[in-house]
Amino acid sequence: MSTASPLIIALDYASLDAALCMADRLDPSRCRLKVGKELFTRSGPDILEALHGRGFEVFLDLKFHDIPNTVAGAVQAAAEQGVWMVNVHAGGGRRMMEAARERLDHHGLSTHLIAVTVLTSMEAEDLAEVGVSAPPAEQVERLAVLARDSGMHGVVCSAQEASRLNTLCGDDFLKVTPGIRPSFAVAGDQRRVMAPAEAMAAGSTHLVVGRPVTQAEDPMAALAAIEAELAAG
C-alpha cells in the first residue's frame, strides 16, 4: 500500500518479534517503515517479507559504502526484495553512486535510491575530527549536488539543510530527514534536529522518526501527536 504520509517510522529493534509487535500497531496508510542495521543483521530478509505482507512500504536503511561493484550488487539485492527505498553513503563517491543507479536501471528496478550526506548526529567538531573543515551545511550541499549528479533520487540530510537543497537540487529531489524531534521528545544523540511541521515547511519530503514513537510509553499516542503537529502546520 502506498501512503501520502511523509512519516517513516524507524523500527530500530533488536528482534523480528519486537519489530513486528510495533508494526502490528501501525497502519500502512499512515506511515512507511524503516529497517536498519541492527534489525536486519538479526532478522535478515524475513523482516522485509513480514512487513511487505502487512502492506507496508519499506525503507531498507543499510547505508551501503564500499567499492562500486559491491555497492551495486547490494543495492540490486535490496531492490529485488521489493523495498521502496534503499540508501548508500554519498561519501562513497560519484563512481559508486553511478554504479548503483546503473545497476537498478539495467534491471528495470524502480526502488528509490538515496544517499546519506552528513549524519544528523554530527556537528562541526565531529566533521573536523575526520578531516572535513567545512561546516556541516556546506558539506551537505556538496554531497547533495554530487548525489544528484550521480543519479540519486534524493538524499538523507537534516531538515536544517532542506530548504537550501530545494534551491540547489529542486523540489522533486527527495529530502529524507531524520533528527525529527516533536515538541514532546528529547534530542538524545541527534545534533541537527527540527520539529515535524518546521521540517516539512523547510522542504523535507519525508520525515524519519524513531525513538520519539518507538520508545514512547504510548507509541500510538505519540504518532497521533506528531500527525496533529503536522496538521496544525
Ligand SMILES: O=C(O)c1cc(=O)[nH]c(=O)n1[C@@H]1O[C@H](COP(=O)(O)O)[C@@H](O)[C@H]1O
Ligand atoms: O539514514 C538514516 O535513516 C539516518 C541518517 C542520519 O543522518 N541520521 C539518522 O538518525 N538516521 C536514522 O534515522 C533514525 C533516527 O532515529 P531517532 O533518532 O530515534 O528518531 C535512526 O534509525 C537512524 O539510523
